[in-house]
Amino acid sequence: MTYQPAPDDEAIRAMLERRAARSRPTDLLASVRTLAEVTPQRRSRPAWTSLPRREVLAGVVGLAAVLAIALTIGLSAGLRLSGGEVGSPTPSTGAPSSGSSVAPGAIEPVLPLTVDQLNDLMAANLQSLLGRQLVISGNLVVVPQFGRFCAPGTRCSVEPAVALQASSPTLFVLPAPENPVMSPWVDGNSVVGTFAATLTSATTLTYLGRVTTGAAGVPLLPSELPSPAGAAGLWLVHGWIVSPAIDPACGTQLLPTPGPASGPGYGCGQETLLSNVGSQPGPSRITVQNDAYLAFGPWPSTQEQGAPHEATFLLEAVQIPPCRPTQSCPTASSHWAITARLDPWTQPAQTTQRSIGPVDEVPPVLPLSVAQLNELRGADPSLVTRRMLVINGTVEGNPSTVSCPYAGGAAPRSGFCAPVVLAGSVPILGVQVGPNVGGGAWTAGGSDLIGSFAAKLVDPGTIEYLGPVITAADGQPLLPSQLPNPALGPPYSLVHGWIAGETEVKPCPYVPGSRLTSGPQYGCGRTAILSDQRFQPVQRDAQGTTFAMPTNGIRVQNDAYQDFAPQPQAVGPQSVPQQATFLVQGVQQPQCSPGGTICTVGLATYGWAIVARLDSWLTEPSP
Amino acid sequence: MTELDLVGRARHGDLDAFTALAGARLAAMTRTAAAILGDETEAHDAVQEALISIWRELPMLREPERFDAWAGRILVNACRHALKRRVRVRVREIALQPDGVDGSGLLAASGRVESLGQEDALIRAFERLDADQRAILVMHHLDDRPVTEIAAALGIPVGTAKSRLFTARRALQRALDRESR
Numbered sequence: 001m002t003y004q005p006a007p008d009d010e011a012i013r014a015m016l017e018r019r020a021a022r023s024r025p026t027d028l029l030a031s032v033r034t035l036a037e038v039t040p041q042r043r044s045r046p047a048w049t050s051l052p053r054r055e056v057l058a059g060v061v062g063l064a065a066v067l068a069i070a071l072t073i074g075l076s077a078g079l080r081l082s083g084g085e086v087g088s089p090t091p092s093t094g095a096p097s098s099g100s101s102v103a104p105g106a107i108e109p110v111l112p113l114t115v116d117q118l119n120d121l122m123a124a125n126l127q128s129l130l131g132r133q134l135v136i137s138g139n140l141v142v143v144p145q146f147g148r149f150c151a152p153g154t155r156c157s158v159e160p161a162v163a164l165q166a167s168s169p170t171l172f173v174l175p176a177p178e179n180p181v182m183s184p185w186v187d188g189n190s191v192v193g194t195f196a197a198t199l200t201s202a203t204t205l206t207y208l209g210r211v212t213t214g215a216a217g218v219p220l221l222p223s224e225l226p227s228p229a230g231a232a233g234l235w236l237v238h239g240w241i242v243s244p245a246i247d248p249a250c251g252t253q254l255l256p257t258p259g260p261a262s263g264p265g266y267g268c269g270q271e272t273l274l275s276n277v278g279s280q281p282g283p284s285r286i287t288v289q290n291d292a293y294l295a296f297g298p299w300p301s302t303q304e305q306g307a308p309h310e311a312t313f314l315l316e317a318v319q320i321p322p323c324r325p326t327q328s329c330p331t332a333s334s335h336w337a338i339t340a341r342l343d344p345w346t347q348p349a350q351t352t353q354r355s356i357g358p359v360d361e362v363p364p365v366l367p368l369s370v371a372q373l374n375e376l377r378g379a380d381p382s383l384v385t386r387r388m389l390v391i392n393g394t395v396e397g398n399p400s401t402v403s404c405p406y407a408g409g410a411a412p413r414s415g416f417c418a419p420v421v422l423a424g425s426v427p428i429l430g431v432q433v434g435p436n437v438g439g440g441a442w443t444a445g446g447s448d449l450i451g452s453f454a455a456k457l458v459d460p461g462t463i464e465y466l467g468p469v470i471t472a473a474d475g476q477p478l479l480p481s482q483l484p485n486p487a488l489g490p491p492y493s494l495v496h497g498w499i500a501g502e503t504e505v506k507p508c509p510y511v512p513g514s515r516l517t518s519g520p521q522y523g524c525g526r527t528a529i530l531s532d533q534r535f536q537p538v539q540r541d542a543q544g545t546t547f548a549m550p551t552n553g554i555r556v557q558n559d560a561y562q563d564f565a566p567q568p569q570a571v572g573p574q575s576v577p578q579q580a581t582f583l584v585q586g587v588q589q590p591q592c593s594p595g596g597t598i599c600t601v602g603l604a605t606y607g608w609a610i611v612a613r614l615d616s617w618l619t620e621p622s623p
Numbered sequence: 624m625t626e627l628d629l630v631g632r633a634r635h636g637d638l639d640a641f642t643a644l645a646g647a648r649l650a651a652m653t654r655t656a657a658a659i660l661g662d663e664t665e666a667h668d669a670v671q672e673a674l675i676s677i678w679r680e681l682p683m684l685r686e687p688e689r690f691d692a693w694a695g696r697i698l699v700n701a702c703r704h705a706l707k708r709r710v711r712v713r714v715r716e717i718a719l720q721p722d723g724v725d726g727s728g729l730l731a732a733s734g735r736v737e738s739l740g741q742e743d744a745l746i747r748a749f750e751r752l753d754a755d756q757r758a759i760l761v762m763h764h765l766d767d768r769p770v771t772e773i774a775a776a777l778g779i780p781v782g783t784a785k786s787r788l789f790t791a792r793r794a795l796q797r798a799l800d801r802e803s804r
Contacts, residue, residue: 015749036641036678
């Protein structure tokens with residue numbers, strides 16, 4: 001080794017001068033000023049912070065209780081779509097400011113989120129908002145591009161940056177990758193009003209489009225919608241969704257399965273209407289896509305199938321291609337399609353502490369901390385390799401890649417040189433985005449991803465990121481009854497409850513032309529449930545056995561008891577309920593008739609599927 | 624209007640006052656960030672991030688007369704974040720000819736070439752230091768700030784500042800040794 005003489009002060013100064021000389025005057029000040037205009041200042045903490053600790057604690061507990069109650073009764077709202085949910089408040093009074101768009105029933109229409117409400121929701125539980133679609137009323141301000149401006153974590157581009165005014169932290173708005181030209185700010189104009197967007201990271205929204213509402217942001221009535229021909233953007237509508245029956249003219253044409261849907265269907269199928277009133281769906285109604293009731297109707301389904309249900313929806317106009325000759329469909333034309341439903345915010349992760357649940361016989365399993373993962377990998381790497389893990393940590397850009405060699409321009413993908421890593425992992429774990437995830441939260445805006453997520457260790461230096469995991473606000477698993485509608489989308493949820501199911505396989509009647517699809521099944525087979533308390537769903541009497549659903553529980557895929565119960569045991573047709581912590585995911589499945597005796601295919605519905613069981617730091621692999 | 628007045632007004636949301644404060648410090652902040660980071664683009668990003676943080680947190684500043692020290696700490700934090708964000712291969716600009724030296728003279732002047740090689744090694748060694756070590760060397764050697772002022776800017780006791788300065792110098796020496804392996 002050669003030891004260098006110590007650098008003298010002058011050498012260090014010259015070196016630093018040389019580095020400092022690389023900076024040149026820019027128009028940075030103008031960019032900073034524009035950003036400051038959309039960045040609210042943080043004000044002093046409230047006076048209660050100076051109170052004695054016990055009083056503060058009492059106040060916090062009380063405030064939390066009030067907030068929980070307030071949120072539960074609908075101060076904010078949720079909307080679902082194939083993967084989205086929004087929060088929005090209900091209006092303080094039922095009467096809107098104009099004569100139009102009057103709420104037709106007992107349920108208050110849901111209004112778009114204000115920026116202040118969005119800030120509050122993000123501060124309360126950011127994780128539960130990630131990946132969700134939001135309807136927001138606010139101003140999108142174009143931040144001028146002075147050659148040196150980028151959204152945080154992204155490299156500079158020629159596009160101007162757009163921010164949601166008064167959002168905290170500042171939310172930068174990006175165009176949807178599949179449709180960048182729909183960005184209304186390409187001409188440098190700001191957007192004032194209501195729009196839909198997906199929260200893709202802690203600092204970025206992906207813009208989906210403008211939303212048309214009635215006066216003062218109140219939703220329109222179905223009868224107030226214009227003709228769908230030429231109607232642009234998204235429309236906020238409050239009304240009654242109803243599904244009278246399967247169109248009898250369709251006959252058996254439901255079978256065979258038409259295959260993967262290429263878009264909404266109209267005509268033959270489960271007709272769905274949206275009406276001004278629930279009792280008399282007269283002329284003041286519109287037809288929306290088939291099966292919309294199944295996707296956007298009530299959840300949990302406490303009403304008779306197809307019964308009128310009042311809610312606020314997001315609609316868009318769609319063009320339908322010509323139908324097949326065997327179907328009695330209308331000719332190609334424009335139609336209205338529901339893309340989302342706004343609900344009063346009941347997302348359990350937002351409001352509920354699991355500690356209010358029943359006493360556990362088996363303690364819930366919490367996500368792995370990074371320290372625990374390090375310990376496991378150090379003890380025996382095979383314990384965690386190729387297994388599904390639920391990790392609570394931070395995924396961030398790798399601060400060390402500057403020192404990495406790059407052969408042929410291809411960046412190494414794992415370990416020390418991975419572009420994205422799990423913070424605190426030792427040895428360092430690179431993070432890859434798994435299939436069907438649509439990009440990690442860090443890829444859109446470059447922000448760190450903080451919280452619980454599902455992943456698999458694919459090699460000693462790499463984990464595959466599978467998606468965020470929803471938990472209760474205190475990080476504990478949810479109760480089964482706290483799970484939201486599974487149609488909400490791909491994020492996983494962590495749930496602790498009792499699993500039980502049938503032990504005997506029922507014969508499945510053959511339906512000509514029908515077939516079972518791949519993936520979890522919910523029709524013929526051994527039905528399984530997850531419930532808050534110990535529950536035996538298989539009831540025996542003199543006539544035989546019947547299957548009952550618990551009041552506080554959900555149905556999961558067939559055979560889930562046999563696949564995921566810690567120690568499956570059968571006593572005749574009854575299983576022994578067992579308590580454990582599970583990772584569940586909402587999946588789209590074929591529709592089966594009640595009781596599971598006849599399975600038809602072709603009508604989509606949604607269900608919860610268990611994908612893993614968490615056992616004392618580890619989860620079992622999917623079967 | 625004094626600097627203290629500007630700080631006071633900016634604390635209460637006066638954007639013009641904040642712009643005046645920022646404008647007066649922009650060049651110095653950019654110079655410091657560039658020296659720490661060695662990259663103009665990242666330096667501008669860091670300065671922008673720091674100024675927005677300053678704006679957002681200004682109402683929480685309890686001692687307005689210590690605005691500059693407080694702002695300096697925020698800038699160092701922004702530089703630290705910038706170093707963490709280096710997730711991609713950096714494009715390093717290589718000057719075809721050093722400042723003030725023409726190409727023909729470069730090859731001829733072997734002594735100058737040796738000097739440039741030493742400085743390059745020093746730059747590479749500096750790149751091995753963490754943000755705090757870089758910051759204290761920049762404040763001491765580039766900004767000529769006394770240790771007491773450095774201590775105030777970093778929010779640490781004078782003794783700790785001296786110790787950190789010594790540690791940074793030693794780390795630079797070790798990094799230089801590693802560069803010569």
